[in-house]
Amino acid sequence: MKLRQKKILINHKRTERIYREQGLQIKTRARRKKIAAVERQPVELPENPGVVWAMDFVSDSVAHRRKLKILTVIDPVSNRSPLIHPAFSINGKEVANRLEIAKEEHGKPEYIQCDNGPEFRSKELDQWCYENGIKLVFSRPGKPTDNCHIESFNGTFRNECLNSHYFLSLKDAREKIIDWWEEYNVERPQKRLKGMTPLEYEGMLKKRKSNPTSGRM
Template sequence: MLDQPRSSQRFEGKPKDEDVRLTKRILELVRQRPRWGYRQICQLLRREGETLNMKKMYRLWKAAGLKVPQKRRKKRATGVSTNACHVQPAGFRHDVWTWDFIQSSTIDGRTIRFLNIVDEYTRQCLAIKVGRSITSEDAIDTLAELFAMHGVPKRIRCDNGPEFISCAIKTWLDLIGVEVLYIEPGSPWQNGLCVSFNSRLRDEYLHQTDLLSLEDARIKARAWREDFNHNRPHSSLGYLTPAEFARRCAASTSVAALLPFQQHSDSIESLPVSQTNLS
């Protein structure tokens, strides 16, 4: 032991038999409760009659290399900025529909949800689905009714909400041939037309009346939608109402469809008529 540096001589402690026994029991409890931390496991040990404080429990926990695993976040569909409304604007009626949820409550404090569907080109509110809870199946049923009434749109713009990214909706829309434009997460301005509609709905309807019940909310939402479509002028539409603008779009589409046939008939009438020589 002579001529050895003092720093090389260290005491190596041996774990006590009690610590070994406690660690073994801790590991057994962790296998049963993998989401519990050391505080909850310590309480279980105390209920079993073990005498140990929180500091000792934490020391044994760290020595065993234990750690509560981090929660795994569900993989969400991530949109891109190229799907924004100013990058891919609607070019004609029923080109792009947009939909989104807003939330309010009835006078008894219970939550009520609104699913709003708007035609971006005409600003026409196609539907306001009202319910305590609106699932992806409810959203599909609402879209199916609108498709039967107005036809199938070319594209639908939305955010990355759980209802919109569900496999049921994505599979159904893909089967029909509707392209879904998912905006970039955390960028509501990329779905600006629907956000603007939601603000009008809150300001002119939800903040101006009390919702007595679910049925009362549905009746009032239906009346407000009719007023919005037929009586509220929009500066972006040349101060026409959405219904007036939609009728003009439908009329111009009909005229445009007739033009090729009219030009074809005019060209036929202008052709020289050859007479057959009779001998």
């Protein structure tokens, strides 16, 4: 801009030529490597639970005014949800903290499938996954089917819980959401799970893994 003010003709080609002649180099900012990320592709569904978790966000509101953000996580093999967390605001650090709590109770997965939201691409979550030996697998742009299991769970969650309740406060929302979540995991038989609840089906898969001679159902 200063050169143009002085009526000196300049463009990017001339600038690059001058830099080459003077042996100069334009310093470019190094892009931070996602140390826990892997190639964008859907994870092949394993036979055993606890290997892959899928996570996403669902939005709602409290008293039709303040936005409610809900972190949802599901094991696509057993359909059991190890984590659901409603809050007014959830950043990458909070996602990592909630996953740490879920890890202590359920163990850690090998992969976590998610979309490209800023919370999931944060350095805090990336660092947590790296320290725990977990690979983050991001869905391909325009391919929501890469994470179809969490999309299906979120649809059920919205139809059966969010659309059925009016939340007076964050406390009220958490109580109603956790009640639904516990009922889904423990009491809800599912046709896909051979008529078992997610908790029962997960127990059956773990028992089969520890006793492979029992064969498949």
